[in-house]
Amino acid sequence: xxxxxxxxxxxxxxxxxxxxxxxxxxxxxxxxxxxxxxxxxxxxxxxxxxxxxxxxxxxxxxxxxxxxxxxxxxxxxxxxxxxxxxxxxxxxxxxxxxxxxxxxxxxxxxxxxxxxx
Numbered sequence: 001x002x003x004x005x006x007x008x009x010x011x012x013x014x015x016x017x018x019x020x021x022x023x024x025x026x027x028x029x030x031x032x033x034x035x036x037x038x039x040x041x042x043x044x045x046x047x048x049x050x051x052x053x054x055x056x057x058x059x060x061x062x063x064x065x066x067x068x069x070x071x072x073x074x075x076x077x078x079x080x081x082x083x084x085x086x087x088x089x090x091x092x093x094x095x096x097x098x099x100x101x102x103x104x105x106x107x108x109x110x111x112x113x114x115x116x117x
Contacts, residue, residue, distance in 0.1 A: 009026065019040050020038070041054040060073070
């Protein structure tokens with residue numbers, strides 16, 4: 001299976017486990033990371049609550065900086081939702097985060113670590 005992100009194709013790297021699968025992008029090599037990792041944690045129900053389902057999306061890419069040093073950049077989205085949440089509520093939360101991430105304020109948090117937006 002493959003996933004396309006911004007015209008780049010990420011292919012499944014190895015046999016996935018029950019709760020994690022790693023995809024590698026076109027620039028991935030032994031020494032350069034270009035990965036998309038998907039993960040999940042099953043809810044742990046109790047006698048009074050159906051639990052919380054968790055999932056994550058992690059993008060890892062090796063970057064060469066202006067001084068020619070090489071470092072990994074990571075962007076990760078972690079989701080925690082109570083079992084039974086309505087799709088409309090989940091969609092609204094995801095849209096809020098996506099809109100914020102690409103806004104000027106979100107960019108300032110990401111690039112400048114400025115929390116006083």
